[in-house]
Amino acid sequence: MSSSQPRNWKALLLSHEMLLLYVLIAEWLFFYFAGTTVNRRGVTVGFGTVDRQFDILRHSCEIGLLALALTPVIITAGIDLSVGSLLGLCAILFGKFWKDAGLPIPVAAFLALGCGALGGGLNAALITSLRLPPLIITLGTYSLFRGLAEAITRGAVTYTDFPAGFLFVGQERWLGLPTQAWLFFGVAAAVWLLVHRTTFGRSFRTIGFAPEGARYAGLPVERRVAMVYILAGLIAALAAIIYTARLGQAKADAGTGYELFAITAVVLGGTSIFGGTGSVHGTLLGVAAIAVLKNGLACLPAVMRLNAAEDMSGLLTGALLLLALTGSVLPKLLSSWRAHRPAPAPSAPSPNPQPSP
Amino acid sequence: MPAAPLLELRRLVKNYGGVRALRGVDFELRAGEVHALLGENGAGKSTLIKTVTGAHEPTAGTIAIAGQPVTGLTPKRAHELGIACIYQQPALFPDLTVAENIALRLEPATASRRVDWRSRRERAAQLLARIGAAISPDSEVRSLSMPEQQLVEIACALGAGARIVIMDEPTASLTQKEQHLLFAVVRDLRKSGVGVIYISHRLEEIFDLADRVTVLRDGESVGTRQVRSSRGDEAGGPGLLTARPEPAEGSAATLTEAELIRLMVGREVAQIYPPSESAPGEVVLALRNVGCAASGVRDVTLDVRAGEVVGLAGLVGAGRTELARVLFGLTPADAGEISLRGAPVTLHSPQDAVAHGIAYVPEDRRRHGVVLDLPIAHNMTMAVHRRLFPDRWLRFGAEQALALDFIRDLAVKCAGPDAPGGSLSGGNQQKVSLARWLATKPKLLILDEPTQGVDVGAKSEIHRIVRRLAKDGLAVLLISSDLPEVIGMSDRIGVMRGGRLQAMLPGKSDPHDVMSAALGQGT
DSSP, X not given: OOOSSOOOHHHHHTSHHHHHHHXXXXXXXXXHHHSEEEOTTSOEEETTSHHHHHHHHHHHHHHHHHHHHHHHHHHTTXXXXXXXXXXXXXXXXXXXXXXXXXXXXXXXXXXXXXXXHXXXXXXXXXXXXXXXXXXXXXXXXXXXXXXXXXXXXXXXOOBOOOOHHHHHHHHSEETTEEHHHHHHHXXXXXXXXXXXXXXXXXXXXXXXXXXXXXXXXXXXXXXXXXXXXXXXXXXXXXXXXXXXXXXXXXXXXXXXXHHHHHXXXXXXXXXXXXXXXXXXXXXXXXXXXXHHHHHHHHHOHHHHHHTOHHXXXXXXXXXXXXXXXXXXXXXXXXXXXXXXXXXXXXXXXXXXXXXXX | OOSOOSEEEEEEEEEETTEEEEEEEEEEEOTTOEEEEEEOTTSSHHHHHHHHTTSSOOSEEEEEETTEEEOSOOHHHHHHTTEEEEOSSOOOOTTSBHHHHHHHHHSOTTSOSSOOHHHHHHHHHHHHHHTTOOOOTTSBGGGSOHHHHHHHHHXXXXXXXXXXXXXXXXXXXXXXXXXXXXHHHHHHHHHTTOEEEEEOSOHHHXXXXXXXXXXXXXXXXXXXXXXXXXXXXXXXXXXXXXOOOSOOOOOTTOOOHHHHHHHHHOSOOSSSSOOOOOOOOSEEEEEEEEEEGXXXXXXXXXXXXXXXXXXXXXXXXXXXXXXXXXXXTSSOOOEEEEEETTEEEOOXXXXXXXXXXXXXXXXXXXXXXXXXXXBHHHHHHGGGHHHHSTXXXXXXXXXXHHHHHHHHHTTOOSSOTTSBGGGSOHHHHXXXXXXHHHTTOOSEEEEESTTTTOOHHHHHHXXXXXXXXXXXXXXXXEEOSOHHHHHHHOSEEEEEETTEEEEEEETTOOHHHHHHHHHTOOO
């Protein structure tokens, strides 16, 4: 929450975000000690190398961007399942603008961003005009966007041979960090300010807690809802460009399944799926916790022998998410149990003879 | 009658938290009687029904059924004891047939799994015939009219061997003809020895149908009167006691509408309310034949001046909240003209209304008035984002200052500006809701049931605040179902009924006149 007053220290140290930070540190330390080895030539390999850390960062950027896109959406008590598909569509359109239309890379990127915003705008228009649940609407556009991407490429075309200047964005370092990390952190800062420091963010929360209450307060509910979906589309398009630059190719199945990882990261970060509560820094921690887990597992010798990194990371991510959800619900459950217990059980052993009418 | 009454309530009390909904009700229902229950909105009628049907447990007092005291009543047990309730909106399954609906109510859940369709249908036909209803047991409930559905409910009640039938405003959505049909069935029930508790706002129905009437006021039974000399005349004979609105000097046995209304409103009015000190200024809000088909508001013409409190009285469903929603742009008007300070305006959204200086403190505090999960400060600044944060960046200092000002000014009892709205009592939540709108510096303030569910102390505080605001030149439209309040607080009183402005009365009017207009009698 963006409360201005410093809350008491105990509450701060036990907040969801802090607990997640402890988990992240524990995770990281575990993999640092268990996942780092020295090979036969005496070179340190595995988790504890700077290269590996940058690799984790590089691979987290696209899902991280989608998670950032989804945070305001989920704070308004909405959901957007279409961001992964929109990433694929925007990647294809970007490749087509550059290769088939012969446009310079910056222009193609700009147009791709516009298409992302349009895709988000389609979600927004449908959600605010049809008044159907966002889950259903974006389930529809989830298939629609991916279908369009497949149709444009006929499932066969892959755009490659991008110039080195563009690949720099996805594969090189700038000022010590992977280039795309700068974009990612820039977007993170912007979304953080939007959610925590502007009246827009305040409106998102109000809508998430009480959509009718927001309307009665004179807030422009439709416009704000539209805003979060358009923003999500825009960020998905940026993720598409970074994805293309990292892999050096734009293909129709780009970003498949990313939306689920992103939603997991947001919820793990403490944003309530029912809307209202949540934070952007929580989302960042959620993204990091999942990324470290996934990459760290791949570095464990035992897991490497079994070739089970994928399965294990899925399993542990799920367990971590359920644990976080349980943790967030537990205080409420406990207090409701306590509230119910002292009732002196006035059960109804009605002692009166039944009057037969 | 030597036999014990079917139902007897003694000193029945029901508290919801700190709110006393029933504060001592005595009520008696005899076999073969139609006993009407009458009272203003919030007098405690629904609470009374809920305790009798076992939905809520009374806090104190006794319920006796056929002479036997009953405790720990549950809906299931009430059903077993022969209590049935027919609501305004029948609670049937629309996709099932009449016979299936009746079977669902009457067949025990543990019955054998085999369905005997023939006996089901036969029993349904039998029950429907008993009340003279021409409804096929095979028709889907969806295809039935509202009164037909009510008849199915009555058939269910009969089939369950109900001895006590409660009817909650059964005629609210019926036509004249349907109403006659229903009355015939009620008279049949009476003849067969069933006791009927009949709730209605329509006095003529009570005079037409009831044997006795009990009036509730502020959760207390204030009197039971004989409507007709019960055994004397035949059912339906309207001759003896046709309604006459004059407070006639008739004999003690003759009950008049005037006496009933007097019982409903009580006598102690206009004592604690702060006096009006302001001279009305320019016309702030002018409505000319305003209507909204979607919400049932029709042909409302009304002026509200600066410094004036105009009350809106009426029964639930009279269209007062609907009118407020029109003025706040939630359901825009589709007829007539709305002017603010002489200039015609269109109000298509709450944003339009806010831009024109209209503020609306809604009736449903917890859903609309206050966002319970957000801090008080956020709630108070919610409608003034534009002014307080002109460049969209939140300024926590300014927000806290505004909240602290209002907390002090309205004496909000809270832990501080960061306490969530849900942590406050009803009266203090109402003050937060009020502060949100006062922060917009409105020209017109619409208050919808501002003191409903608020304790006595906070109530008079809110009254004083409203008076002070009017004195400072605000135009106030006060919607209230609390008759003494709307009379005591208002400079003028508009009475609504059926979406229309039925009457415009001066302040400090006789509550009798207000209630008469609200009930659609005379004036």
